[in-house]
Amino acid sequence: MGQSHPSLKIGQHSIRYPIVQGAMAVRVSGAKLAGAVAKAGGAGVISSLGIGLNSPYFDLHARRGSLFLANQLALIDELRQARSISPDGIIGVNVLLATRDHATLIQTAAAYGANLIITAAGLPLKLPEYTVDHPQVALVPMVCGLDAVRTICQTWQQNYQRLPDAFIVENSQAVGGHFGTTCETFDSCIETMLPQIQQYLDQIGAKIPLIAAGGIWDRDDVDRMLAIGASGVQVGTRFITTEECDADRRYKAFHLQAKPEDVVIVPSPVGKPARALRNPFAEQAIAASPDLEQRCIANCLESCLCRDSRQNYCILQALSNAAQGDVDRGLVFSGANVGRINRIMSVAEVMAELTYLQAVTAH
Numbered sequence: 001m002g003q004s005h006p007s008l009k010i011g012q013h014s015i016r017y018p019i020v021q022g023a024m025a026v027r028v029s030g031a032k033l034a035g036a037v038a039k040a041g042g043a044g045v046i047s048s049l050g051i052g053l054n055s056p057y058f059d060l061h062a063r064r065g066s067l068f069l070a071n072q073l074a075l076i077d078e079l080r081q082a083r084s085i086s087p088d089g090i091i092g093v094n095v096l097l098a099t100r101d102h103a104t105l106i107q108t109a110a111a112y113g114a115n116l117i118i119t120a121a122g123l124p125l126k127l128p129e130y131t132v133d134h135p136q137v138a139l140v141p142m143v144c145g146l147d148a149v150r151t152i153c154q155t156w157q158q159n160y161q162r163l164p165d166a167f168i169v170e171n172s173q174a175v176g177g178h179f180g181t182t183c184e185t186f187d188s189c190i191e192t193m194l195p196q197i198q199q200y201l202d203q204i205g206a207k208i209p210l211i212a213a214g215g216i217w218d219r220d221d222v223d224r225m226l227a228i229g230a231s232g233v234q235v236g237t238r239f240i241t242t243e244e245c246d247a248d249r250r251y252k253a254f255h256l257q258a259k260p261e262d263v264v265i266v267p268s269p270v271g272k273p274a275r276a277l278r279n280p281f282a283e284q285a286i287a288a289s290p291d292l293e294q295r296c297i298a299n300c301l302e303s304c305l306c307r308d309s310r311q312n313y314c315i316l317q318a319l320s321n322a323a324q325g326d327v328d329r330g331l332v333f334s335g336a337n338v339g340r341i342n343r344i345m346s347v348a349e350v351m352a353e354l355t356y357l358q359a360v361t362a363h
C-alpha cells in the first residue's frame, strides 16, 4: 500500500481523504452516492438540480406550475437519507446559481445539515448572505480562472468580511457536463491556473484550499494534482460506474462501454458547451435537428435558450431521461476521461484506488 494522503480541511470540516465527489445531475449523485462517498472518507455531494423532478412531490405541485417546492422537499429527503448512510461523514450540496430557486436550495441545504455548499454556473457574490445563520457550513465556489477567484474574494471581503472556505478549480479540458462556468477563457490548463490562483491567494494572505476538478481517474491523477498545489480533487465521472450511484443501471452500462473517442461537446440551453457521450440525442443536439423536443418543463433557469428562444432542448428533461435509463433520448454527461474500467465497482473500491498506490483487485 502507498502512503496515505493527508486529510482535507474545508472550514470547520475535516475530510479523511482529499476526495470530493462531483455533483451529478439529475439524480446521478443523490443520497446513495453522496452517503457512500462520505462513509468511505471522502466528501459526498448531492446535486440539487431538478432533484424534485422524479420525487413524490412533483406531480402534486407541478399542477400549480412549480418544481421549486418539490426540489426543496426532495432535497431535505435526500439530505436525511445521506446522513443516515453516513452519520458522521462530510456531505455537501451543489447548487447551480443559474437556477431560479438557487437561494432557497442553498438556505435549505444549510438548514438541513449540509456541511458544504458548493456553487457552480455563476459567481456566488451573495452566498454568505444566504447562510448567515449557519456559520458551520463551509462555502465552496467552483471557478475556472483567476478572475472569478479575485472577484469573489474582493466582494466577500468588502461586503461580508470573510473569504470562501475552499475553491474548486475546474479543468475545462476534461470536466464532465458544462464547462467554462464562470471564466474568462476555456482553454487555460489546470497546471497554469492552480499556481496563478495560489500566488494571488498568497498575495492577499489567504489560506484557502484549492480542489482540482476534471479528468481524475486514479491515484496517479490525484498525486499529480497534489504535486502542483491542489489540496484535494473533485471526481465526477469515475463515480458513475459504482453500485451506489443513483442513476439507472442502463446509464451506468452506457458509461462502462464508452471510450474516450465517444466524448463529444454539445451545445446546451444554458448557453455553455457541455461534455457528454455520443448518442442519438447528442447527435441531434450538435446538428440542431428540428426533431429535438423544445418543451420547457419547469421554467427552472434564470436564462434558458430553450424557454426563451426555442433553441436546443430542455436540459432538465434531457438529463433526467438519461439518468432514468433512456440513454438514446437523454443527455449523458461525461468527463473526457472515461472507458478505463469494464465492471461496476463499489464506492469503497473506487475510494481505495484513488487513495492508495496499489489498486484494489477485483473480488
Ligand SMILES: Cc1cc2nc3c(=O)[nH]c(=O)nc-3n(C[C@H](O)[C@H](O)[C@H](O)COP(=O)(O)O)c2cc1C
Binding pocket: 021, 022, 023, 024, 025, 026, 028, 047, 048, 049, 094, 096, 119, 120, 121, 142, 174, 175, 176, 177, 178, 213, 214, 215, 216, 234, 235, 236, 237, 238, 332, 333, 334, 335, 336, 337
Ligand atoms: C453526469 C454529470 C452531471 C454533472 N452535473 C453537475 C451539476 O449538477 N453541478 C455541477 O456543478 N457539476 C456537475 N457536473 C460536473 C461534476 O460535478 C465534476 O465537476 C466533473 O464531472 C469533474 O470531472 P470528471 O467527471 O472528469 O471527474 C456533472 C458531471 C457529470 C459527468
